[in-house]
Amino acid sequence: MSFSLESIGIKAGGKYETIYTTMNKAGEMDAAPIGLKCLDDYAVLARIFEGSKTLENIKETGIFVVNITSDPSVFARSLYGNLEPDEFVKDDDIVYMKNADAYFIALVKSIEDKEIGKDHVNDGAKFSIVNAESIKIIINKPGTKALNRGIFAFLESLVDYSRIDIIDDEKKDEYIKKFKENERLIDVVAEDDVKEAMKDLKERLIEKGVEL
Ligand SMILES: Cc1cc2nc3c(=O)[nH]c(=O)nc-3n(C[C@H](O)[C@H](O)[C@H](O)COP(=O)(O)O)c2cc1C
Numbered sequence: 001m002s003f004s005l006e007s008i009g010i011k012a013g014g015k016y017e018t019i020y021t022t023m024n025k026a027g028e029m030d031a032a033p034i035g036l037k038c039l040d041d042y043a044v045l046a047r048i049f050e051g052s053k054t055l056e057n058i059k060e061t062g063i064f065v066v067n068i069t070s071d072p073s074v075f076a077r078s079l080y081g082n083l084e085p086d087e088f089v090k091d092d093d094i095v096y097m098k099n100a101d102a103y104f105i106a107l108v109k110s111i112e113d114k115e116i117g118k119d120h121v122n123d124g125a126k127f128s129i130v131n132a133e134s135i136k137i138i139i140n141k142p143g144t145k146a147l148n149r150g151i152f153a154f155l156e157s158l159v160d161y162s163r164i165d166i167i168d169d170e171k172k173d174e175y176i177k178k179f180k181e182n183e184r185l186i187d188v189v190a191e192d193d194v195k196e197a198m199k200d201l202k203e204r205l206i207e208k209g210v211e212l
Contacts, residue, residue, distance in 0.1 A: 003137040004041035008068055008102045009145030012040050015189035016146040019067040019078055020046075021088060021095045021103075022057035029088045029095045030057060031078040035189075036066055036146070042134050044106060050126040058130055062108040063093060066134075067100035068146045074099075101144040106132035150190025153182040154198050161201060164208060172210070179205070179212060 010016055020034040030053040037045040044066070048055040058064050069075075074097070077083060089098050096103045112129045116122060160175045167175065179202075186198045206212055 003139070005038055005044070005104070005134055005137070006041065008104070008137060008139060009148075010036070010038045010044075011191050012038050014038050014148050014150070014191040016068075016148050017075070018146060019069060019074060019097060019100070020054050020058075021065045021067055021097055022054050022061070023090070023093075023095045024053075024057050024060050027090070029082075029085070029090070030054060031067075031074075031083040031088070031097065033075045033079050039131075043109075044132050044134060046130040046132070047127055048130060049122075050128070055128055055130075058108060059111060059128075061093065064106050064108070064132070065094050065096040065103050066106055067097040068102040068144050069097065069100055070147055071099070096138075100138075101141040102137065102139045102146075104134040104137040107135050108132050148189060148191060148194075150186045150194040153185045154190070154194050154201070157182045157198065157201055161205060164205065164210065176210065176212065179210075 005011075014037075016036045016038070017033060018036050019031055021029065021031045023029050032052060032054045034046060034048060034052075034054055037047075039045055048058070054064070074083065083097070087098055088095050094105055109131045111131075114127055114129060116125045116127065157179050160178060164172070164175065183198060183202065186195055190198070202212055
């Protein structure tokens with residue numbers, strides 16, 4: 001049976017936080033937290049900065065695995081260094097996380113090297129846009145949903161909204177800054193329903209006299 005990406009909560013237009021597992025031709029395994037943009041039921045896009053093993057391996061082999069997990073230790077350890085060898089499973093030309101809630105194999109369709117113009121963090125950095133297609137999805141934990149930061153940013157703003165009538169002006173300025181950052185993030189990563197909810201929240205804050 002062939003699942004679409006929606007079966008693991010990955011919807012067109014959304015950007016998800018996942019763990020990519022890759023191998024070089026010598027069979028050395030790597031795991032790293034990398035975002036994933038969903039284009040449609042099977043097409044995905046990654047923006048990966050130069051200098052990462054992930055990009056090097058993807059360029060070398062044309063294949064990678066996107067692992068879905070919400071384990072904070074996996075995100076942290078794969079960023080600070082690498083996962084332990086026994087946390088990987090090698091299967092022919094791919095490698096995946098043994099404890100992934102779900103994973104899919106992505107076959108590279110195209111890679112475009114680019115340089116950043118204006119960015120909110122790293123002007124001038126080199127990166128590649130990797131277009132790929134999911135060819136096989138494995139669900140180990142039924143009901144798995146890939147992490148999307150949009151809902152958390154929205155909840156932060158919603159909690160602030162619930163306190164807006166009881167805070168002083170200094171705190172209000174802080175909340176406005178946070179709201180704007182959450183709004184920026186939601187615009188980039190969130191699914192449509194979260195974008196809609198954030199728009200409605202903004203209108204409610206404006207009605208309360210908050211200058212946004
Ligand atoms: C949640 C999260 C998401 C990330 N997303 C990306 C991304 O989309 N593209 C990227 O180039 N780096 C991203 N990073 C940074 C990489 O994980 C980092 O550069 C890492 O060191 C690359 O490891 P590697 O050399 O093993 O590939 C992200 C980091 C975190 C914590």
